[in-house]
Amino acid sequence: MLEPERYELFSGPAYQFTPDRRDFFKILGGGIVVLLMLPDQAASQESGVSARTGGGTGLPKAAAAWMHIGEDGIVKFFTGKVEVGQNSRTALTQAVAEELHTPVESIEMVMGDTDLTPFDMGTFGSRTTPTMAPQLRRVAISAREWLLDLAAEQWRADSATLKIDNGRVQGPSGKTASFGELTKGKNLVKEVGAGPVSKPRGESVPKVNGRAMVTGHHPYTPDIKRSGMLHGRILRPSAFDAKLTSIDATGVAKFPGVQVVRDGNFVGIVGPEAHTLPRALAAIHAEWKTEPQPGSKDLFAYLRPAAPPPAAPGTLEATYNIAYIAHVPLEPRAAVAEWAAGRLTVWTGTQRPFGVRTELAQAFQIPESQVRVIVPDTGSGYGGKHTGECAIEAARLAKAAGKPVKLVWTREEEFTWAYFRPAGVIDIRSATGKDGIITNWEFHNYNSGGSGIETPYEIAHKQIQFHAVKSPLRQGSYRGLAATANHFARESHMDDMARAAEIDPLEFRYRNLKDPRMHAVLEAAAKQFGWGKSKPKPNHGFGIACGFEKGGYVASCAEVAVDPGTKRIKLERVVTAFECGAIVNPEHLTNQVEGAVVMGIGGALFEALEFEDGKILNGKLSRYRVPRFSDLPKLETILIDRKDLDSAGAGETPIVALAPSTGNAIFNAVGVRLRTLPMVLPGTKT
Amino acid sequence: MDLEVNGRTYKLEGDPERNLLGVLRDELDLTGSKYGCGEGQCGACTVLIAGAPVRSCITPLRVAAAKAITTIEGLASNGNLHPLQQAFLDADAFQCGYCTPGMIMSAAGLLAKSANPATPQITRAMHGNVCRCGTYPKIIAAVRLAAAAMKRGTHA
Known part of the structure; x- marks a missing residue:
């Protein structure tokens, strides 16, 4: 299901057809193919969001995953998911290796290639682990059973007496066969449907392509080189929504081999040497027409212009503000585009290879079958790489140049022409009974989004509402979506309510919770932190917060130190308890939890985009501070393994409790409630 | 030139x-x-x-x-990984891996100067390297692991 706040997404193609069976062998060579056919993923994921054909009951079936074992015994699994640093390549390889009783090293996971892999909506919403892992497991189980049947046939044995061990089929009388010996001369396809799978073993398998990363050999998109390839640059408008009124590109002539490409408002250059292009671009004189636009200074008044009407007596009310922030993936948007015989191939780092294929087909008015998008394992996304801007630009330049073109966005371009985590204003009104039970809860979110907007607490009277606003900046998905904003507001307010009721914040939460899983993470975090056992040192404070999102439960306890002179805030210690069902890979899960916490520090304490009249004012790393080594608190992570539950994704939820636990700790330290993200104390010296 | x-x-x-x-x-x-x-x-x-x-x-x-x-x-010689490269693998000190080459080179510069840096020294020396995935704790662990391996002389 798509959250409505994923503003950057288009709807997918209306139909998805499974490739002709013979095509598999044409592309992949002989052997055996297992196809997992499920109700059309595109149609079911989109239902309720857009009116498409085939929605509702009787959904058509489409291939969700497939695998191929060649006549050489090489095992390849195919998924439309991509690897953007969340270690899905390793997690998925691990899952199928477990089911196929085969070493991890012997499996190749083909990901995110629109010519080779099944259609997939995209890698977002923490869906890879709960959805794709069981699907690939199902395929691996079928393949295992099939291989045993093939061996049984060959050896005239009962397949129940055979097994696969360490990638070889083992017979009763010491006979063994490699996969290749069984698939030789075969051209067979088997279709399977959904079915039961095993729970993950929960082992820490090292990153499967880690060696290529530590040696610098893994080719990210900006590292790809094609024969005859040129480099590109784009002339950017002076502000958002600016219209080109005049252009003089004659100055480019003095740069040998540099060509100007112009198509309406689109102006770019291509040339054989990347290092001459910035100067060639500067030689173009362009005039742009711009309109006045809202700025970051008056942002919150713009998002929620009218203050709410007066509250009833006995009501606790507060307003929270959330700034726009940028994803800052260390690999900026990049694409290599190549046209051959009217067919377009683009290598690009995106979380939605099929979505970008659609964008490209629409931009060039060609059928999707004429577009191939290949996603190399990418230098991160965090929800920020769902769109194909750079792919389209590179393809337009390559079309004009008649040669492959590589376009790598500069950091400033990434800061300006990508999309941002939505800003927002949140109004809360609440009432609590004498027994510390919340009786009334009113929560209005303007613009930032609806994720995590529901309260996990048991409250008799609730009114919870998201209000859409025309955003002054282009906005879209970000790790955790609006759950960070909504949890910040809710969990900050919970502490204010606890204080008003003169109850310890942990006890106040327990008193209003029924969900045992939330209780368990709170208890685990509090125990590890030593909540209630000691008082903070002078200028230090303790805070707690919890949350639930995308099938995962998180609780964080934070200790902050406030410098009495500079008022600067430093996170000293963060204890995070996280539970997302059965654990797939504890090492990589710890990395995801800690990574989310560290990323959360930026949005909590210093990240905010400044803008004015359609211009980003701090769009470079020297002006926009992201968390660094020195910001690192002592991190303690407690993973609760619920082997009895399905595995949920973990890339997003651990971020949501960091900001409110930090804010609560700041209040505990200095008695000031900060209600704007990022949280900066008045009078801070930078 | x-x-x-x-x-x-x-x-x-x-x-x-x-x-x-x-x-x-x-x-x-x-x-x-x-x-x-x-x-x-x-x-x-x-x-x-x-x-x-x-x-x-x-x-x-x-x-x-x-x-x-x-x-x-x-950094690797004759197909043998440098102790820092091995330590990054052993400590699982990356997620997307894009910052990893720069991290390893900064750490190599640090270890060449200081054979056994304490955590605050690593933090200071590596302050200019950003890991947007937030893998900092594992990177510090990897640098310490590599320092220990180099001290033992277990590398080529």
């Missing part, structure tokens, strides 16, 4: 002001060093010049000429 990279000498012509990162990546096909910000703020482009970590994206070619440059591609 002569450029000595990973023990190999390259003859280069043209603008001596162009940045070293672009030369390594676009002209010598050594793409292990990454572009991240273009202003020396993220450390993804870090290489060693005469043993010291340098941000190649803001280093003009003329400054690097005729000095020994080591990039991530030159």
